[in-house]
Amino acid sequence: DAKTTQPPSMDCAEGRAANLPCNHSTISGNEYVYWYRQIHSQGPQYIIHGLKNNETNEMASLIITEDRKSSTLILPHATLRDTAVYYCIVGLGQNFVFGPGTRLSVLP
C-alpha cells in the first residue's frame, strides 16, 4: 500500500471550514483514498473514501487532485466535537497502514 504524508497538527476556529491535506505521491491506479478519525482514545471512525472523483457525504468532502498524488479532507463547519486525530490512508484494503495522522484542534 502507498504511504501518505500529513501535517502533525492543525488548528481551526469553530464554525470555519477545516481543510486537512494529505500527500500520496506513490498511489497506484487502483488504490482508494480513505479518511478516518479517532476522537480521544475511541476506535477509529470511517469518514469518507474516493478513487479519483471528488466525494461528499453528510460528514465531509474529499477533494482528490487530478494526478491523484494528493487529497484534501474538508469539514465544512467544524465544531468542537470534530477535535480528533485524522488519518489519511491509501490502499487496496485488507492491510491498511495507519500513520500518525493529523491532530486537528477546533478552537472556540
Place this chain on the structure above:
Amino acid sequence: NAGVTQTPKFQVLKTGQSMTLQCAQDMNHNSMYWYRQDPGMGLRLIYYSASEGTTDKGEVPNGYNVSRLNKREFSLRLESAAPSQTSVYFCASSEVYGGEYFSTDTQYFGPGTRLTVL
C-alpha cells in the same frame, strides 16, 4: 445493531499470563481485523481474516494467535504476555466490495481493549 463489540474493556496481566480478547460483529461482514495502538502512534495490523476459516498475518503478528470462530467472532490470544504487549487493541470488520483490480474496504472499529502487562 451494536456494530463491533469487544470484551473486556480493560485488563491487567502479569508477565507470562495468557488471555483471549473477544470481538464480535453483527453487520454480517466477511472480513475482520485486529490492530494494536501504542501511545501516540497510529494503528498497526496484527492479524486479519478475509473470510470465515481464513487468517493472515499483518505487520506485527509475533506473540499473538487468532481464531475466526465463525462469521461473527474473531478472537485474539496472547499465550505468554510481555510488557511490550501493553497497548490498546482494536477489532474491526468490513465488507470488501469490487473485483480483483478495484476493491473498496470500509472498516468499522470496536471501542478497544486497554491491556496493561506488568
